Amino acid sequence: xxGTQPQPQPPTPAPWPEGTIARYLTVVGAYVDITGEAYxxxxxxxxxxxxxxxxxxxxxxxxxxxxxxxLHAETCRALPRPEVS
Ligand SMILES: [Zn+2]
Numbered sequence: 001x002x003g004t005q006p007q008p009q010p011p012t013p014a015p016w017p018e019g020t021i022a023r024y025l026t027v028v029g030a031y032v033d034i035t036g037e038a039y040x041x042x043x044x045x046x047x048x049x050x051x052x053x054x055x056x057x058x059x060x061x062x063x064x065x066x067x068x069x070x071l072h073a074e075t076c077r078a079l080p081r082p083e084v085s
Pocket of ligand 1: 045046048049072076078
């Protein structure tokens, strides 16, 4: 018996952009990021670049932005543009 079998590691998630406080994954694998603070939050979908304000969510409270992000992540099918290196 070998004592040191390599354990499969879960994939390391990419680091979040600075200022990101929450992140939602859309159905096609794009990210919806929330930035800011509890009463001054904002969001952006990296698939279609929609923000909560563009979706009609004018409050910047974290609960509202989270609700937008959750709903948007469930419905958005835009893929993020591939990164150019
Ligand atoms: Zn989107």
